């Protein structure tokens with residue numbers, strides 16, 4: 503009897519947690535789903551060609567956000583890679599969104615004070631000017647961000663996407679469903695990941711974010727997952743915003 507009571511309590515707690523506290527919000531500007539490509543930089547040129555070819559095949563360019571590292575590792579400034587910049591320019595012209603993912607991506611670089619955050623943001627914004635882009639969104643490397651750095655980004659009218667929340671410049675914070683299924687996905691787990699991704703998307707009443715890392719997704723069953731899941735998303739758009 504006691505065990506049953508505690509089981510019921512646990513079920514109630516889990517239900518409360520999943521339904522009220524962390525129910526993902528529907529964010530109209532993103533619609534049903536958005537594809538977030540992390541770590542976009544010249545070091546992943548070939549892998550990014552493979553990923554974007556698939557996204558093009560499903561005509562999902564408009565819901566795909568490229569989070570660019572302006573100077574990966576401190577030794578790959580975008581301006582030194584004109585062919586890559588031209589590639590990003592073509593993607594932008596096709597409808598892809600070009601956004602910002604830190605500056606060098608070294609360590610927890612945006613877990614810093616306001617002055618350092620302002621400096622790195624300024625350098626990043628300058629690099630994206632090569633593409634005539636003013637980013638609307640920012641993802642911190644490793645989702646690691648100090649309160650001060652967050653305040654700097656929001657004050658510049660940039661919306662910050664975190665692992666579980668989106669932080670808007672007007673001060674609102676919305677919970678989101680942000681999932682990644684293709685971190686070096688071994689073939690034996692492909693079906694399991696597809697089932698769980700489809701269920702997760704179907705049960706999310708809010709906006710669903712699919713996060714992808716070039717390199718990690720280009721291995722093993724990653725691209726096969728993407729092929730199948732993007733096809734599923736394309737066929738199951740829930741609303742027409």
Ligand SMILES: [Zn+2]
Nearest residue numbers: 540541643644
């Ligand atoms: Zn990253």
